[in-house]
Amino acid sequence: MSCEANPNALQPAITTASPGDTLLVSGTCTGPFTIGKDLTLSGVSGAVLDGKQAGSTVTVGSGAQVHLDHLTLTHGRAASFGGGVNNQGTLTLSRSTVTDNRAPSGPGGGVHNQGTLTVIGSTVRDNYSLGAGGGINNNGRLTVRDSSVFGNSGDNGGGIFNYLAGQTVTVIHSAVHHNTARVRDGGGIGNNLGEVTVSGSAVYGNTAPSGGGIWNGGTLKVTRSKVVGNAATGGPGSGGGIHRAGGTVTLTQSVVRGNTPENCAPLGSVQGCTG
Known part of the structure; x- marks a missing residue:
């Protein structure tokens, strides 16, 4: 399909x-593009799906099982989200790049997921949203x-935002x-208010008024991971690494360090996190 x-x-x-x-x-x-059936699109030699600023680059309909592989998805501009x-639906995005997309009136600059989404060996970069979830x-x-x-x-949620x-x-x-x-x-x-698990991963170099690396109001589990070098701009107590606004935070064999103005806030609210 050329x-x-x-x-x-x-x-x-x-x-x-x-x-x-x-x-x-x-x-x-x-x-x-709109996909409303079970389908695989597999890119050859740098294939690009260009939304031409005319809507979400790809919309996957409810009930559809779709696999997008080896593709670049770019230049989407959604009227509301995504x-x-x-x-x-159920989407697998593998060995692909989602870049330079915008949701200027809502959430999900790169991707808005209302179904089941698996991102494997891919990059979500340089996207923008007016609401939550820039990536x-x-x-x-x-x-x-x-x-x-x-x-x-x-x-809010510059990289990833999880809602309810x-x-x-x-x-x-x-x-x-x-x-x-x-x-x-x-x-x-x-x-x-949802559940986030970070395993064997790194969260670094991110910035926000509160929770530079991670902001949590639900259930957060961080295992064998690093939260380092993030910054919160809201002053003392804004949580450069992790801000626990509510819910629970569990650190297991993980490192939270080198974040400003402090690693975790409120101080003492995250067991195993100091400074």
Whole structure:
């Protein structure tokens, strides 16, 4: 499925494909794209899905099981949420890059997840949202494995934001770094009332008014990980590394250090975190 001769060829191919098909994609394909059936898009030789600032670059419909592999998803501009990806189904994003997407009126600059999303061996970088989740806004079930989330900007949850009770984020062997929450909480990761697990990962170089690395109001488990070199700009007590606004924080074989103005706040609220 080549877009080199016809940049607009991919959406018709998606529409006419049978459920379960695999489309091999090459060239730069002009979107935005909507996928409402079980489908795999596999990129060849640097394939690009370009949203052309006309909506979410890719929208995955409820009930669809979709696999996007070896693709760059870029230039999405959502009217409400999910600049790069608006996932309402079950989506696996592997060996791909989500970059330079915007949600100027809502959450999820790179990705807005309302279903089940697995990000493997991929990069989510340099996306922007007016609301939460500059990189990824999660309203469902999210797993990030062997991936990087960096350079994203949102009002809160610059890298990743997890919203309500029952919604889960699992970050495994990944890096969440150099993201910015411009207005409120969680430069790297913001967890409102849900559950976040960080395992074998690094959260570093992120910035927010509160919770430079991680801001937690739900359940946070950090295992064999590092939260280092993050900054909160709200002054003493704003939690450069981890700010525990509520809920529970459990550190296991992890390091929280070199964050400003302190590693964890309120002081003494996170067992095993000092300074």
